Amino acid sequence: xxxxxxxxxxxxxxxxxxxxxDDGTEWPVANATVSVHHGPSTQTNARGExxxxxxxxxxxxxxxxxxxxxxxxxxxxxxxxxTTARIAPTLRAHCGAVTGTVARFQEGPVRGARIxxxxxxxxSRSDIDGAGRFTLYNVPAGTRQxxxxxxxxxxxxxxxxxxxRATVDVGQVLLAPRYEHPMQP
Numbered sequence: 001x002x003x004x005x006x007x008x009x010x011x012x013x014x015x016x017x018x019x020x021x022d023d024g025t026e027w028p029v030a031n032a033t034v035s036v037h038h039g040p041s042t043q044t045n046a047r048g049e050x051x052x053x054x055x056x057x058x059x060x061x062x063x064x065x066x067x068x069x070x071x072x073x074x075x076x077x078x079x080x081x082x083t084t085a086r087i088a089p090t091l092r093a094h095c096g097a098v099t100g101t102v103a104r105f106q107e108g109p110v111r112g113a114r115i116x117x118x119x120x121x122x123x124s125r126s127d128i129d130g131a132g133r134f135t136l137y138n139v140p141a142g143t144r145q146x147x148x149x150x151x152x153x154x155x156x157x158x159x160x161x162x163x164x165r166a167t168v169d170v171g172q173v174l175l176a177p178r179y180e181h182p183m184q185p
Contacts, residue, residue, distance in 0.1 A: 016076060017051040020044050020064055023090035024165060032066035032091065036076070068095045068138055096162040098136045100170035102148055108132075110175060113150040135167075146170065154178050 016036070020029045028048025035041035036055050044050045044066075059078035065071045069091035098117065102110045109132030117139050136146070141164045148156040153175040160168045 013054045014057055015051065015053045016055050016062065017049070018089065019048045020050065020066070020089050020091060021048055022069075023092050026090075029066050029069065029091055032064055032069075034089075035063045037061045037063070062089065064089045064091060066091055068140065069093055092165075093138075094141050094164045095138045096141060096164055097167040098139050098144075098146055098160055098162065098170060099167055100134060100158075101132045101172045102134065102150070103132050103172055103174055104150075104153060105174050105176045110150050110153070113148060113153075113175070116147045116149075117144050132172075148173050148175065150175055152178055 020032045020034065021027060022029055028044070028046070030044055030046045030048060032044040032048070032050075033041060034044060034050045034052065036052060037060060039055045039060060040052045042050050042052055055076075057078075060076045062074040062076050063071065064074070070093075072089055072091055074089045102113045102115070104110055111132075113132075113134075115134050115136055117136055139162045141162050143159060143161050146158045146160060148158075154177070156173050156175055158170045158173060160170055162168055
């Protein structure tokens, strides 16, 4: 939702404020860049909120970009009523999710295993629940390697193809015990 402050849109400047949200979940999108053509630029806060002051009057393109989302352009009308005008800048994700179960070979579900996709995607890391189930959210679309780790157990990897706004089920991933090999004389 975007509010535009004041006036008839004639001359001068105005303020634009609002909240950027995900079009599927309606959750706020933090750290999105919001800018106006030939005007100011800012980033959204943790609640997806932003404020742009000093926006030249007249019809303007409001540009919104964020990692993991398609870029969006919203037209801010030339003439606005004295009350708040509402425009909905919702971003469409180009990420997906990965789900499955982690178990120890011949022992059942793993508690506390770490599942990660990529080096830089901390948001794609998740602790699994007591039944060994997990879901990784915000996994970038494309072919990705998922790493499974648990102390005292060998790690495992799965390669999956993630599509935007879809969930890939990797099924059950079995971890084998890590054996210490005695030294050979």
